[in-house]
Structures are given as structure tokens and as C-alpha cells.
Amino acid sequence: MTHDRILVVGAGPAGLEAARGAADLGKDVLLVEATDQLGGTPYAHYATLTPYLKDTHEAMGPMVEGVQTHPRIDVRLKTRLVASQGEAGQFVVTLQDDRGNQAQEAVGAVVIATGFRHFDPGRETQLYGYYEFDDVITLVDAEHMMQQGKIVRPSTGLPPERVAFIQCVGSRDRQIGNQWCSKVCCGIASKQSIEIKRMVPEAKVFIFYIDMRMYGFWEDQLYWKAQEEYKVNYVRGIVTEILKKGDKLLMKGEDTTMGRPVELLMDLIILSVGMEPSQGTLDMAQQFHVPRESHGFMATVGEPLDTVTTPVAGVFVAGAAAGPKDIEDSVSMGGAAAVKAVTFLNRLSQQLA
Amino acid sequence: MLSNLYPEVPLQEKQRLFDQVKADPRYESYLYGCYECGICVAACPSARFYDFSPRKITQTMAREDIEMFYEHLNDDIWNCSQCFSCTRCPRQNNPGGLITIMREVAVNNGLKSTKEALAGYTRIIYKIMTTGTQVSPDMLQEDAFPDWGPQVKEVASHLDLWRRALPPETLHTTGLSWQVEERTMLELYTIWKLTGVLDMISELDEGLHDIMEEVMDDALEDQGFTVG
Amino acid sequence: MNPKDLPMVGRGTVPETQRVFRPDPDQTPDDDIREAVLELGREGEWIVQPVPEPYYLAPTKYGRSKKVPFEKTWHHKSCGQCGHIPGYSTSIFWLNRFLGYDYFDPRDQTSCTAWNYYASATSNQVAQAAVAMRNFSAAYETGYFPIIHCGTSFGHYKEVRHELVHNHELRRKVRDVITKLNRPFVMPEELVHYSEWMYAIRDQLKARVVHDLSGITATVHPACHYYKLQTGDAIYDPEIYGGQRTAAVTAVVQELGAQVADYSTWYDCCGFGFRHILVQRDFTRSFATMRKIEVMKAEANPDVVLTHDTGCVTSLDKSQFATQAHGRNVGVPVMSESQFAALAVGAHPFRVAQLHWHSTDYRPLLTKMGIDVEAAWAEFQEDLAKIEHGSMEYLTWESVL
Numbered sequence: 009m010t011h012d013r014i015l016v017v018g019a020g021p022a023g024l025e026a027a028r029g030a031a032d033l034g035k036d037v038l039l040v041e042a043t044d045q046l047g048g049t050p051y052a053h054y055a056t057l058t059p060y061l062k063d064t065h066e067a068m069g070p071m072v073e074g075v076q077t078h079p080r081i082d083v084r085l086k087t088r089l090v091a092s093q094g095e096a097g098q099f100v101v102t103l104q105d106d107r108g109n110q111a112q113e114a115v116g117a118v119v120i121a122t123g124f125r126h127f128d129p130g131r132e133t134q135l136y137g138y139y140e141f142d143d144v145i146t147l148v149d150a151e152h153m154m155q156q157g158k159i160v161r162p163s164t165g166l167p168p169e170r171v172a173f174i175q176c177v178g179s180r181d182r183q184i185g186n187q188w189c190s191k192v193c194c195g196i197a198s199k200q201s202i203e204i205k206r207m208v209p210e211a212k213v214f215i216f217y218i219d220m221r222m223y224g225f226w227e228d229q230l231y232w233k234a235q236e237e238y239k240v241n242y243v244r245g246i247v248t249e250i251l252k253k254g255d256k257l258l259m260k261g262e263d264t265t266m267g268r269p270v271e272l273l274m275d276l277i278i279l280s281v282g283m284e285p286s287q288g289t290l291d292m293a294q295q296f297h298v299p300r301e302s303h304g305f306m307a308t309v310g311e312p313l314d315t316v317t318t319p320v321a322g323v324f325v326a327g328a329a330a331g332p333k334d335i336e337d338s339v340s341m342g343g344a345a346a347v348k349a350v351t352f353l354n355r356l357s358q359q360l361a
Numbered sequence: 362m363l364s365n366l367y368p369e370v371p372l373q374e375k376q377r378l379f380d381q382v383k384a385d386p387r388y389e390s391y392l393y394g395c396y397e398c399g400i401c402v403a404a405c406p407s408a409r410f411y412d413f414s415p416r417k418i419t420q421t422m423a424r425e426d427i428e429m430f431y432e433h434l435n436d437d438i439w440n441c442s443q444c445f446s447c448t449r450c451p452r453q454n455n456p457g458g459l460i461t462i463m464r465e466v467a468v469n470n471g472l473k474s475t476k477e478a479l480a481g482y483t484r485i486i487y488k489i490m491t492t493g494t495q496v497s498p499d500m501l502q503e504d505a506f507p508d509w510g511p512q513v514k515e516v517a518s519h520l521d522l523w524r525r526a527l528p529p530e531t532l533h534t535t536g537l538s539w540q541v542e543e544r545t546m547l548e549l550y551t552i553w554k555l556t557g558v559l560d561m562i563s564e565l566d567e568g569l570h571d572i573m574e575e576v577m578d579d580a581l582e583d584q585g586f587t588v589g
Numbered sequence: 590m591n592p593k594d595l596p597m598v599g600r601g602t603v604p605e606t607q608r609v610f611r612p613d614p615d616q617t618p619d620d621d622i623r624e625a626v627l628e629l630g631r632e633g634e635w636i637v638q639p640v641p642e643p644y645y646l647a648p649t650k651y652g653r654s655k656k657v658p659f660e661k662t663w664h665h666k667s668c669g670q671c672g673h674i675p676g677y678s679t680s681i682f683w684l685n686r687f688l689g690y691d692y693f694d695p696r697d698q699t700s701c702t703a704w705n706y707y708a709s710a711t712s713n714q715v716a717q718a719a720v721a722m723r724n725f726s727a728a729y730e731t732g733y734f735p736i737i738h739c740g741t742s743f744g745h746y747k748e749v750r751h752e753l754v755h756n757h758e759l760r761r762k763v764r765d766v767i768t769k770l771n772r773p774f775v776m777p778e779e780l781v782h783y784s785e786w787m788y789a790i791r792d793q794l795k796a797r798v799v800h801d802l803s804g805i806t807a808t809v810h811p812a813c814h815y816y817k818l819q820t821g822d823a824i825y826d827p828e829i830y831g832g833q834r835t836a837a838v839t840a841v842v843q844e845l846g847a848q849v850a851d852y853s854t855w856y857d858c859c860g861f862g863f864r865h866i867l868v869q870r871d872f873t874r875s876f877a878t879m880r881k882i883e884v885m886k887a888e889a890n891p892d893v894v895l896t897h898d899t900g901c902v903t904s905l906d907k908s909q910f911a912t913q914a915h916g917r918n919v920g921v922p923v924m925s926e927s928q929f930a931a932l933a934v935g936a937h938p939f940r941v942a943q944l945h946w947h948s949t950d951y952r953p954l955l956t957k958m959g960i961d962v963e964a965a966w967a968e969f970q971e972d973l974a975k976i977e978h979g980s981m982e983y984l985t986w987e988s989v990l
Binding site: 249269 | 396
């Protein structure tokens with residue numbers, strides 16, 4: 009017997025769209041989320057969304073509410089999937105809530121949308137001192153401040169006069185073992201640079217980069233806008249070391265356009281940390297026996313024409329669990345995964361009928 | 362990038378030298394590709410004092426720009442400090458290691474610029490290859506290190522006495538850093554001969570090569586050591 | 590604003606931030622090469638010489654542990670240390686004796702020859718590996734475990750080990766050479782630098798300190814070849830700069846009770862340059878003084894510069910004379926942490942630390958440490974007189990312990 013219900017693991021943009029899509033197509037959906045709210049990493053940690061600079065809760069509100077109130081979606085917050093048995097059409101999964109209570113659920117197909125985690129700068133092989141200096145922060149730390157409507161130096165609580173972003177921290181790096189571009193960090197850094205200039209117009213803001221990856225409309229929506237309207241300084245070259253001198257941060261690098269080593273003083277340095285598979289993604293790959301592709305994310309078959317079907321029958325993936333994705337990609341994949349999962353279940357029951 | 366510093370050297374000759382560098386078994390793991398992040402330059406001591414860029418050398422090799430390669434081979438590689446600060450490259454290139462290989466090729470082929478770069482250094486090669494220790498106490502002489510001040514003279518004038526005032530029994534030496542057994546030395550000579558290192562010297566300094574070969578062959582023969 | 594005009598913050602090796610990073614050995618970017626060494630041993634490719642017990646387990650960059658032997662050590666000496674700064678090796682040996690450890694000072698040892706290789710490239714991959722393996726073989730035959738005095742030898746041998754593990758053709762060529770010498774083909778289980786041994790014995794030294802070092806400020810120069818070559822195999826301690834910089838030297842000096850002061854060019858090399866120190870010293874002098882000593886003076890005003898490598902002691906010490914003559918802000922004594930530690934636990938500054946081989950004035954430091962320099966020098970002069978007049982052939986260990 010085929011269970012006519014779809015399990016979605018993870019309630020970020022990809023999982024929300026997958027759940028909403030499958031439910032709108034008439035299937036019952038079981039949506040499992042480890043944290044205490046819907047919306048995933050952007051909703052919890054990002055003040056605004058790239059590239060439109062819209063407030064995240066405002067932008068994602070209708071999507072979150074649509075899922076919460078959908079009659080066909082059974083939402084389980086603070087719940088993890090701890091075991092899985094069976095196969096396509098007849099999965100039996102064990103769920104565990106934050107109090108340790110376990111329950112078994114039967115589902116026919118699965119969409120994994122467990123996303124990414126931000127790279128931990130303790131593992132970078134340069135000397136950026138995230139674990140030495142308060143004024144070295146990550147993109148996420150900056151968003152947390154922006155959620156409170158401010159950008160300040162953590163050491164003083166005062167607005168910075170000079171801010172630098174360092175791109176590709178934990179991305180594009182064979183030393184670390186992360187041989188991929190995380191896709192969104194160039195856009196997020198440019199977005200934040202605009203926001204910093206809006207909050208502290210007199211600040212000087214620098215972005216140190218290897219290549220600016222501003223594809224499609226991000227080119228003029230973010231890159232040109234930051235450069236032309238907000239006078240953000242884009243410097244080609246990556247920083248190798250950060251030290252504290254006086255109450256300033258001293259950063260060393262090469263300006264590769266000019267071809268000389270540079271040493272500059274900054275008040276605040278923001279590390280553009282990239283994406284890695286989240287713990288949830290690693291766990292789900294193991295639970296459902298989904299192979300991981302060469303970078304460690306969840307593997308799909310049929311790329312580039314099928315972005316959501318995994319090699320395991322009845323198991324689909326959406327969003328950053330399958331590799332670095334922006335929100336547009338994640339949501340599109342969520343929709344695609346919903347269609348594939350629903351179609352898969354329909355075909356399966358037809359075959360059996 | 363067009364280079365015209367060495368128009369008199371035929372392209373085939375430059376290509377031949379490049380191919381030798383590329384044929385080194387280490388080359389593959391020393392050069393993957395370069396996206397010009399500049400981390401190697403920022404960490405490089407030589408880049409602060411010379412017109413020297415490990416990034417440019419790496420990029421030149423990656424592009425297989427034969428003319429630029431030949432310029433680096435002559436004009437840049439000897440400025441490197443071989444400190445390997447550049448190994449922090451996020452692509453895991455080893456610019457300093459590439460330069461080590463380029464230097465080996467430059468020595469093997471007796472480049473004029475290499476002979477100039479190593480002028481005054483050959484006494485050190487003699488010391489290390491014949492005694493197994495790179496610097497000896499008796500090399501601390503005022504004329505060799507005039508910028509080190511009067512302390513060098515002080516050492517030189519008391520050398521024998523001061524060496525005897527060293528508690529470790531192996532350090533009562535002046536012509537080499539510590540006492541090295543004869544068998545040890547002969548084994549070292551054998552290594553130099555078996556691995557072709559002695560032959561490398563002949564391109565660099567034929568006179569030095571002949572002297573060292575004689576020293577080593579005599580010693581090996583006296584002790585009945587056979588090589589090969 | 591010129592960055593040079595700003596002070597370093599005097600917080601020692603304690604991170605400013607409350608954030609704490611815990612390295613996860615599962616997240617290491619590379620495979621553990623020691624596993625590969627053991628595997629090749631099981632396959633009969635070479636003999637793996639085990640680290641003798643008891644050993645100390647020291648933390649490395651990515652959170653793996655490294656075995657550092659306390660005794661039964663075979664001392665792979667450094668040509669530059671023994672030749673020009675002999676108090677360096679003498680202090681290492683003296684500390685072994687002081688703690689009652691069994692060690693071996695071999696004559697069947699050549700230099701690693703890497704100084705020459707990095708200076709002139711008049712060698713090649715096979716020859717360099719053969720020199721290393723000949724020395725390892727010699728150590729193995731004595732039953733003592735190699736401990737490497739020079740930072741460059743240590744770094745170079747780590748490179749050689751990496752190449753031998755990953756290139757079986759190289760392994761075959763080198764084994765052929767070693768076999769022709771009638772020697773066994775041996776790779777030690779660990780490659781250990783003497784400063785790692787210093788790290789392992791730091792608490793034993795602390796218990797024996799006889800001079801109050803609380804007024805002494807030291808700056809530390811970590812040696813490039815110690816930790817930049819094969820970064821994963823160097824001591825990193827979460828207590829020292831949050832585990833972000835190597836703890837070698839620094840952890841020992843702090844344990845002895847001295848203050849370690851930070852300076853902004855700590856990552857820069859000393860300027861040695863291998864070739865430069867011998868035939869192009871304008872570079873060495875400029876770098877050693879302008880990028881290192883002058884910055885240390887301006888930012889930390891240290892009483893002493895401590896490091897753990899042959900070339901670094903040489904270039905940082907000797908380069909100061911000419912610069913001082915120009916009236917620039919230099920003039921800090923330079924020595925190894927082994928010499929400094931020996932002094933701290935009561936070693937004689939001339940009989941053991943042999944400071945008369947050093948160039949920059951060390952007398953103010955000794956005085957500040959509470960050592961009577963004049964008296965010590967007079968004692969040493971008496972030793973010299975005895976040797977000169979033949980009543981003593983050499984200064985012996987018996988007379989310095």
C-alpha cells in the first residue's frame with residue numbers, strides 16, 4: 009500500500025515552497041522543522057533579502073502564514089527525524105520532539121530541504137582572527153545587528169568609520185576543502201555595503217574580492233548601485249591577515265590591480281562566509297541513503313535538467329541541501345520538488361492499482 | 362603578455378627549459394591554477410623589497426607564457442626567500458616550490474644569470490657537499506661578514522679556544538659544525554654521485570665540480586667504497 | 590594614519606573576543622599523513638620507528654595529537670646552530686641532562702643540506718630525500734628516536750616525508766640509494782622538532798625556575814619552516830592566541846613566567862633568505878631590522894627576541910649591528926628559547942648558553958634576570974685560561990651541571 013502523504017524535512021524557503029506546492033496539488037504534507045519557527049536560515053538570521061533589500065519577515069510573511077494555515081499541511085516544529093525505514097511509497101520515519109518524545113509516521117515520498125550552514129571562520133587558513141578580535145565579524149553577525157536596525161563596532165558600540173568585507177571566506181578554497189563558490193556572498197556583501205552606507209553615510213566601505221559574482225540583474229541592482237550610488241570601494245585582492253593596532257584593525261593583502269602589497273586600518277571587518285552542507289543535510293543523506301556529490305552536498309540525477317531528483321526513488325531535494333543556492337533557486341526547486349513528489353506518488357498508486 | 366628582454370634566445374630554447382620545469386614530478390602538486398587573489402604577495406617578504414611577485418610567476422607558469430617564463434627564470438627567481446609563506450595559497454599552489462624547481466633547471470643548464478646570482482656562494486657548496494655541514498665555525502671571518510661588526514673578529518680570534526670551551530663532545534671542531542664520522546661522509550658522497558647532484562655542479566662551475574669530484578673519488582677509493 | 594604609529598594592545602596571548610573555536614579533527618582538510626606512514630610500514634615499504642615511551646601528546650593545528658618523546662632522543666643537529674651559535678644546541682643537551690633524560694648526540698649524522706638546497710638549488714628531490722633517509726636510518730640503528738634541532742630541517746623533512754608517501758617512484762629510487770649504503774629504509778612514526786620537546790617539558794621547567802622573569806618582556810618570532818611547511822603538523826594550543834598561531838616557543842616562555850608581547854609583523858619571515866644571508870645581505874639586514882626588530886621595538890619594546898630556528902636567530906641577531914650604527918631603533922638580544930629556558934633554570938650564560946657567540950648586547954637582559962654577568966664572565970675566563978694552559982683539555986659536562 010502506498011502512503012499518499014509527502015514528508016518535507018526543513019522549513020526554509022525551499023521546504024516551505026515544497027510543502028505549499030504539494031498541498032496545493034492535493035496531497036497531505038507532513039512538514040518537520042528542527043527549530044521553533046518556520047522560514048529557515050534567512051528568516052531567522054537575515055534582516056533583509058538580496059537583491060531587493062526588503063525586510064525578511066515582511067517579504068516571507070505571507071509564505072510562512074500560507075503554510076501555517078494550510079489545511080493539508082501538518083507542521084511539526086522543534087522536531088527532528090531520527091530514523092527512517094522502508095522505501096518509496098512506504099517510508100516509516102521516526103520523529104523526535106525537543107522533549108525526547110518519539111512518534112512514527114508513514115509517508116510515501118520525501119522532500120529534503122535541510123539547507124546549509126555558514127562556514128565557521130575558525131577553520132579558515134588565513135589569519136582573519138574571528139576568534140581573536142571582536143570587530144572581526146561574519147555576514148551573519150552583521151545581519152543580526154541590522155535586525156536591530158544598527159551597525160556598530162562590537163568593541164565600542166559605536167558606528168564604524170571604515171568597514172571592509174573580505175569575500176570567499178571558506179569558499180573557493182582547496183586548503184579548506186571547499187572547492188565551490190557559495191554564489192550569494194558577493195550579493196549579500198554588496199547589499200550590506202549599501203545598507204551600511206544608508207545607516208552611516210560618512211563611513212568608507214571596501215569590498216576585497218577575487219571575482220565579483222553578480223550574475224543576472226544583481227549586476228545593476230547591487231554591484232553598480234553600490235559602486236555608483238553609494239561609492240563603495242571594490243578592491244581586487246584578498247586579505248591574508250588581520251591584527252589589532254591601537255583600537256583599529258590592521259589588514260594586510262595585495263591590491264592585485266595595482267600589483268602591490270597593502271596594509272590598511274579598519275574599524276570593522278566583515279567576513280563573507282560561504283555555505284557548507286548543514287548538519288541536517290548530512291544526517292538526512294545518511295537516513296535516506298542519498299549519496300553526496302563530490303563537494304559533500306546531496307546528489308541529484310539528471311543535472312542540469314532535473315535539479316531535485318535524488319538517486320533514491322521517492323526522495324527529492326530542494327534548496328541549499330543540494331549545493332549553494334540563492335533564495336530564487338531554493339524556492340524554484342521547492343516548487344519543482346513538489347511537482348516531482350506528487351507526480352511520483354500518483355504514478356506509484358496507478359501502477360499498483 | 363609580450364616580453365622582449367631576451368630576443369636573442371630562440372623560443373625553442375625557452376620552451377626546452379620550460380618543459381624541464383614542467384617535467385619535475387612535483388610540478389603537478391605545486392601548480393593547480395591561479396585566480397589572482399594576491400594572498401601569496403601579501404605574505405611574501407621579497408615582494409616588499411624587490412620588484413617580485415610570486416603571483417605573477419605562478420600565473421605565468423599557469424598560462425605557459427614561455428617568454429615571460431624565461432624572464433622570471435633569469436631575473437626573478439633568485440630574489441625569492443624560500444620562506445614558503447606563499448603556501449597559504451587557497452588554490453594550494455606552492456609558488457616557492459615552483460621557484461625551487463625553476464632554480465634547479467637554471468642550475469642544471471648553467472644560465473649566466475644563475476652563475477651571477479650564485480657568485481660568491483660556491484665556497485658554501487664546497488663546504489656542504491664535502492663535509493656534510495653547511496657552515497663551519499671557521500667561516501666566521503671579518504672579511505666574509507664585514508657588516509656583522511667586531512663580534513665576528515672576536516669569535517675568529519678565539520675560535521679554537523672557544524670551541525674547546527663547549528661541553529658537547531661533538532662540537533670541538535672548527536672546520537665543520539660537528540664531528541662527522543668518515544663513513545657518514547663517504548655515504549654522503551655516494552648519495553651525491555648516485556643522484557646526479559655532482560653532475561649538476563659541472564654546468565654551474567666546472568672547476569668546483571672537478572675539485573669536488575677528486576676529493577670525493579679519492580676518499581671513496583681509499584676506503585674501498587664503490588658507487589653504483 | 591600610519592599603522593606603525595599605533596600601539597599593539599598589551600593583552601599577551603589572550604584573545605580579545607569571548608568567541609571560542611573548538612577544532613574538530615573530523616573537519617581536517619587533509620588526511621593524517623602518519624596513518625599513511627604506518628600503512629606503508631604494514632605493506633613492508635619501510636620500517637616505521639615508533640616514538641619511545643613515555644611521550645607527551647601535544648595538540649596540532651587541526652586538533653590532532655602529536656606524540657613527543659621525552660627521552661631516548663637522537664639529536665639531529667643543525668649546522669648553523671652548531672657552527673655559529675653553539676649555545677643553542679649546548680642548551681638543548683644541557684636541559685636533557687638537567688632533567689635526567691637519556692639522549693644521544695650522534696657523529697653519524699649529516700646536515701639535512703636544505704639550507705644549501707633553498708639557497709642554490711644545487712641538489713634534487715631524490716638526493717634531498719636520500720640525505721634525510723640516511724639520517725633516519727642512522728638514528729634507527731642506535732635505538733634512539735630522531736629529534737630535529739633546526740626549523741628548516743624539520744620543515745624540509747616533513748616535505749620529504751610527504752613526497753615519499755605520495756610518490757612511489759621516488760620511494761623506489763631513494764630506497765635503492767639507501768640499500769646501496771647497506772642501511773635499513775626507515776621512517777620515524779612522528780617528525781619532532783626540539784621546540785615541541787620544549788613544549789612538552791615546559792611544566793617541568795617551570796617547577797625549576799630560579800630567576801624571577803616577571804619583569805622580562807619577550808617577543809617571539811615563529812620560524813616559517815617550522816609551521817608554514819606542512820601546517821597541519823605543528824603545535825597549536827587553544828590557550829595561545831586562541832589556537833590561531835603556533836604555540837611553540839610562546840607557551841614555553843609564558844610558562845617560565847616571562848611576558849610575551851605581540852607585534853604586528855609576527856607572521857613575516859626573519860629575512861634569512863638562505864642565499865641572501867650569505868651573498869645578498871642587504872635584503873636580510875633590511876628585512877630583519879625594518880620589518881622585525883624595529884617593529885618589535887616600537888610596539889613591544891622587548892628585553893629579548895626568542896625563536897626556535899637556526900636562520901632566525903642568526904639573521905635577527907647579526908643584522909642589528911649595521912643598523913645600530915645608523916642610529917636606528919634596534920638593539921635587542923636574540924636567542925633560542927632553549928637558551929632562555931636554560932638560563933631561567935640556572936644554566937651558566939657562557940658555559941652553557943654560550944652568549945659570547947651572539948652579537949647584540951645581551952648583558953642588560955642578564956642583569957634584569959638577576960644574573961651577575963661580570964662574575965659569570967670571569968668564571969668563564971678562568972675556564973678558558975685552564976684550557977689554554979693545558980690543565981683542562983675541554984670544558985666538560987661535569988663542570989657545567
